[in-house]
Amino acid sequence: MPQxxxxxxxxxxxHDWKVAEVEALFSTPFMELLFQAQQVHRRHFDPSVIQASxxxxxxxxxxxxxxxxxxxxxxxxxxxxxxxxxxxxxxVVVAEAQKAKDSGATRFCMGAAWRNPRDEQxxxxxxxxxxxxxxxxxxxxxxxxxxxxxxxxxxEAGLDYYNHNLxxxxxxxxxxxxxxTYDERLDTLxxxxxxxxxxxxxxxxxxxxxxxxxxxxxxxxxxxxxxxQSVPINLLVKVPGTPLADSPDLDxxxxxxxxxxxxxxxxxxxxxxxxxxQNMHDEAQALCFLAGANSxxxxxxxxxxxxxTINHDRDLFRRLDLTPAx
Numbered sequence: 001m002p003q004x005x006x007x008x009x010x011x012x013x014x015h016d017w018k019v020a021e022v023e024a025l026f027s028t029p030f031m032e033l034l035f036q037a038q039q040v041h042r043r044h045f046d047p048s049v050i051q052a053s054x055x056x057x058x059x060x061x062x063x064x065x066x067x068x069x070x071x072x073x074x075x076x077x078x079x080x081x082x083x084x085x086x087x088x089x090x091x092v093v094v095a096e097a098q099k100a101k102d103s104g105a106t107r108f109c110m111g112a113a114w115r116n117p118r119d120e121q122x123x124x125x126x127x128x129x130x131x132x133x134x135x136x137x138x139x140x141x142x143x144x145x146x147x148x149x150x151x152x153x154x155x156e157a158g159l160d161y162y163n164h165n166l167x168x169x170x171x172x173x174x175x176x177x178x179x180x181t182y183d184e185r186l187d188t189l190x191x192x193x194x195x196x197x198x199x200x201x202x203x204x205x206x207x208x209x210x211x212x213x214x215x216x217x218x219x220x221x222x223x224x225x226x227x228x229q230s231v232p233i234n235l236l237v238k239v240p241g242t243p244l245a246d247s248p249d250l251d252x253x254x255x256x257x258x259x260x261x262x263x264x265x266x267x268x269x270x271x272x273x274x275x276x277x278q279n280m281h282d283e284a285q286a287l288c289f290l291a292g293a294n295s296x297x298x299x300x301x302x303x304x305x306x307x308x309t310i311n312h313d314r315d316l317f318r319r320l321d322l323t324p325a326x
Contacts, residue, residue, distance in 0.1 A: 017222050017265055022215035025261045030253060034291050037260035040267045041292040050289070050317065051107065051270055051325040052298035053140070054100030058128070059087040059112035065144075067167070067177045068243035069204060069236055072113040087112065090127050097132045104314075104324045105298050107138035109163065115180070116145040126157040133158045140200060140230075145180065145188050155195040161230055162192040163200035169216035172209045176244070193226060202232035202272070205258055206250035214258055222265045230295065231262055231269045235276025252280065256287050263292025270295040282316055289320065 025033065041047055063072045097108045110128060117125070122143070129139045140161035141154070154162065167173065170182045193199055201224075203217045221228055235255055238245045255276075262271050272295035273288045280288075298313060317324065 013227065013268065014265065015223050015225065015227075017219040019212065019216045019219050022219045022222075022261060022265065023212060025264060026211055026215055026257055030257065033257060033260045034287070037263040037292045038290060040264050041294070044267050045294050047289075047294075048322055049294065049325050050322050051272075051295040052105045052313075053107040053109055053272070053295060054097075054103070054105035055109040055111060055297050056088075056093065056096050056100075057113075058093055058110045058125070059114065063113035063144075064115040064179065065177060066179045069176065069207060069239070070113075071239040071242060087121060087124055090124065090131060093128045094131045094135070097135060097137060100298070101135060101137055103298065105137070106325055107140055107161070108132050109140040109142070109161075109297075111142045111163075112144075114144040116147075117143045117150070119150070122150055122153060126153055129154070129157040129159050133160070142200075145184060146191060148191050148194075151191045151195045151197070155197055159197055161198040161200045163230075163232070164188050164192070165202050165204070165232065165234075166217060166220060167203050168207060168209050169213035170220065171216060172207075172213040175209075176207055189224065189228075193224075198229040199224075199226070200230035200232065201228040202230075202234065202262075202274070204234040204236050204275070205255055206236035206247060206276075207244050208247045211254070214254075215261070218258070218262055218265060221262075227266045227269050229269060230272060231266055232272040232274040233259055233262060233293070234274040235279070237275050237279075252284050256284065256291050259288050259293050260291035272296065282319070285316065286320055289322065 028036070038047065060072060063070065093110065100108055110125065112125070125141060125143065129141065133139050138160045139158065140163055141159060142163035164185060166185055167176055173182045189199055189201055201221060205214060221231060235250065236244065236247060238247065259271060259273065271293050273285065273293040274297055277285060277296065296313065
């Protein structure tokens, strides 16, 4: 869609969603919900174009947070088989970024398992950002909590997106993590937004939360002063040894409903079909795209878990007549 048309459609943005309103959207008959979401999607995006991002774990394990879904938490090390690894060398990361670009990715995301980075660690990441951006790729990092001074350095380095997920609703949050508060997450997003860096923030479905929790999470995101420019919707990948490994399976149609509702209430955001795709049938992914998902993680790995293979994604795009964004 032309940028002018994209801007003209800004009048349908809202930041005053009530959880009950969002729940009512969830309760819309499935086919009607997808129809509404597709209409919104077409007003803001070309429905046949998918943005492809690649994600690299630049530092593995040893995180001080106790997120119940995460294999990289130091709290779960005795039960989860994962080797810690130090921060990657810059040239190794740049080589991986080149591979991602050659495979069709347009955004390169770098994740480090930190509660919050030390300044000397951040300096290395800043050089990664500069060199990856010089290759013509959009850059995104997820590094945990940040100070205002650290955010300013990321902005100066040219960072395009900062990822910091809310994970779930405020009400369900302490069932998932207790080492960081919900407001601390929002504070980091506020600093990123204030610096003019694009916000990437979403959540994880299937952690035992209720539909009300899913509605509350989406309302929280939509009611930020600006909608996140990127909204990753993840389906829990159950890692043996983590506290949430035995969570009940989420019905796939409920997950697709979540994609559709996110599209309706955050119409200009990229809604990313993120973790969990490796366990989805192609038909489910096709319905996610119909519901308004227009971004995916591209590559065989997502941090420490498997992802759909690049060849499979290329074949799926061909079968669905979808085009990776240039």
